[in-house]
Amino acid sequence: MNPTTASSLSEPLAWPEGGVARVPFRVFSDAEIYALEQERIFRGPIWNFLCMEADVARPGDVRTTWVGETPVVVTRDQDGKLHAMVNRCAHKGALVCLKQKENRESLTCVYHAWNYSLDGKLQSVAFRNGLKGKGGMPEDFDPSKHRLQPLRVATFCGLVFGTFSEETEPLEDYLGAPMAKFIARNLGRPLKVLGVHSQMIHNNWKLYAENVRDSYHATLLHTFYTTFKVNRLDMDGGIILSDKKWHHISYTKRATLQAEKEYETVHAGQYQSQLAGPELLRAWDEFDDGITHSIQTVFPTLVVHFTLNSLAVRYFVPRGVDKTELYWVFLGYERDDAAQQRMRVMQGNLTGAAGLVSLEDGCINEFVQRGTHGSPDEEAFIEMGGKVAESNESSRATEASVRGFWHGYRNIMGFN
Amino acid sequence: MAAQLKDAAQVDSATWFRVANFLADYAHRLDDGLIDDWTGFFTQDAVYQVTTRENFEAGYPIGIMLCEGRGMMEDRVLALKTANVFEPHTHCHILGRPDLRPAPDGTIAARSNFSVYRTMESGATELFALGKYLDRIVFEGGQPRFRERRVILDSRCIDVLMVFPL
Numbered sequence: 001m002n003p004t005t006a007s008s009l010s011e012p013l014a015w016p017e018g019g020v021a022r023v024p025f026r027v028f029s030d031a032e033i034y035a036l037e038q039e040r041i042f043r044g045p046i047w048n049f050l051c052m053e054a055d056v057a058r059p060g061d062v063r064t065t066w067v068g069e070t071p072v073v074v075t076r077d078q079d080g081k082l083h084a085m086v087n088r089c090a091h092k093g094a095l096v097c098l099k100q101k102e103n104r105e106s107l108t109c110v111y112h113a114w115n116y117s118l119d120g121k122l123q124s125v126a127f128r129n130g131l132k133g134k135g136g137m138p139e140d141f142d143p144s145k146h147r148l149q150p151l152r153v154a155t156f157c158g159l160v161f162g163t164f165s166e167e168t169e170p171l172e173d174y175l176g177a178p179m180a181k182f183i184a185r186n187l188g189r190p191l192k193v194l195g196v197h198s199q200m201i202h203n204n205w206k207l208y209a210e211n212v213r214d215s216y217h218a219t220l221l222h223t224f225y226t227t228f229k230v231n232r233l234d235m236d237g238g239i240i241l242s243d244k245k246w247h248h249i250s251y252t253k254r255a256t257l258q259a260e261k262e263y264e265t266v267h268a269g270q271y272q273s274q275l276a277g278p279e280l281l282r283a284w285d286e287f288d289d290g291i292t293h294s295i296q297t298v299f300p301t302l303v304v305h306f307t308l309n310s311l312a313v314r315y316f317v318p319r320g321v322d323k324t325e326l327y328w329v330f331l332g333y334e335r336d337d338a339a340q341q342r343m344r345v346m347q348g349n350l351t352g353a354a355g356l357v358s359l360e361d362g363c364i365n366e367f368v369q370r371g372t373h374g375s376p377d378e379e380a381f382i383e384m385g386g387k388v389a390e391s392n393e394s395s396r397a398t399e400a401s402v403r404g405f406w407h408g409y410r411n412i413m414g415f416n
Numbered sequence: 417m418a419a420q421l422k423d424a425a426q427v428d429s430a431t432w433f434r435v436a437n438f439l440a441d442y443a444h445r446l447d448d449g450l451i452d453d454w455t456g457f458f459t460q461d462a463v464y465q466v467t468t469r470e471n472f473e474a475g476y477p478i479g480i481m482l483c484e485g486r487g488m489m490e491d492r493v494l495a496l497k498t499a500n501v502f503e504p505h506t507h508c509h510i511l512g513r514p515d516l517r518p519a520p521d522g523t524i525a526a527r528s529n530f531s532v533y534r535t536m537e538s539g540a541t542e543l544f545a546l547g548k549y550l551d552r553i554v555f556e557g558g559q560p561r562f563r564e565r566r567v568i569l570d571s572r573c574i575d576v577l578m579v580f581p582l
Contacts, residue, residue, distance in 0.1 A: 193476065194476055194477055194478045195467075195471050195476040195477060195478025195479055196468075196470065196471065196476065196572065197468050197470075197471070197479070197480060197572050197573070197574065198572055198573045198574070199573065199574050199575075199576070199577065200573055200574070200575050200576070201576065202576065221501060223498075223499035223500070223501075224495060224499050224500070227499065275487070275491050276486075276487035276488070276490045276491050276494075277483070277484070277485055277487035277488030277489075277490070277491050278487075279484070279488070280488060280491065325573065330476075330478040341477070344478075345477045345478055345482065346482070346484070348477075348478035348482065349481065349482055349483075349488075352478075352480060353480055353574035353577055353578050354466065354480045354481045354574070354577065354578040354579065356492075356495055356499075356500070359500055359502065359577040359578070359579055360500065360501045360502065360577075362502075362574075362576045362577030363501075363502055363503055363576055363577055364501070366576070367503075
């Protein structure tokens, strides 16, 4: 990795005193920082989530996706091997694959019909030898020197990851044992996709990365959680950070609720209601560890949530310094019976773009974007639960995982 | 699932006008902010779903919003009035001409296209949703009601969030 210093910016960034408990607002709206993130994070030594293995289940399956702003295509070749490469023709740079999903024998750029095998190697070039002995490529043209730019690929529990860097450690080391174990708890059996959609949110991608790690806001902003006792901070739960602190798990055990008076004073505690349609929250205990709600992140842009029986993968793609597309992939297991699938489907109402416990996140990060936009030199104050980024298995009244994100972000960006 | 019955003739013109007025009334009340009137357009056991063309064509059961029975619809209304947090905005539906055909089960199978524009506090008006309604409509005591209303969005992507039913 190049020595990373903030001096690559035309105006160097000095992180405020207060370390990970402060965030300069400039990082949410500075186009140069955004461009530097593409290089140091998305094309740097990290594993990016690409797609579900189910998206490329059969030989010839092709799936387009993104790594940061870079268009990427994932394929499964005829031997069953997965490949990922930049979705950009080696000739003029046009997109090669246009559909989100398809099944093909090879990849052909529509512009000049350059044809690639499913592993991204250039197979043929139209009019290579010209026509009627005239035109064509020069003598020294070597197709083996022109191919779709490859990424390294790795899979874990039905998730496909890619990295541009040769230096990225093996995927399971990148995740670390506690994170890998919890992903395996949730996704480590044959999966079934139950629905997909996306949401365009008008904020920098890091505001969503913070928001999804923020166990402090969840039960205050999302009233529905609190009232229907799906997730509250007066239930047993905790926060686990990975070694580099940039991945996290937040978990709750619903059966341990001991109602605290503090909740009576906040808006989220005021909404008193019985459900007229109680099947929304009908649930069964799937695991014997008592955990009934969890949110897990993998730096930079992957989230797995498991709320009651609602399981989903979320990932978000930066679409500009102040725009992010948030994707939802709702999942069940192949082994689910009809009654179990129905519970997952009904609980699907909890999350997504119209989710009863998640729709607020569609706008709350935009409120921060709009609030901070004109004040790059001001900073956020993040001291709930302390000033450091450490795991806390006794309380989620903390912003520890948010500080963990900034710890990892500063290291990889060189913002010291 | 409400599929279109390509071979069936349209309903008679008197029924057509009544149902067309019903469809327009539904949209106008939502646009006027009369959210409490929403559940009254449905039978007690009705299904209301908002999903995307991608999910609908793939047969995926989870879309954007799903209510089975008026109780779940009432919970949605109560949640958006008292629990959910969002920036104030209004909707305006533009409806296409409905296609209404009698179905073998005695319901009317309806398909109509729609667009919904959203106006924010800032004054910005933008196209928010575009797609088709696939409905099954019955008469209860002479009054048309939805037994099923599936809202199929052309796009997979929702701008910001969806809180009001379409």
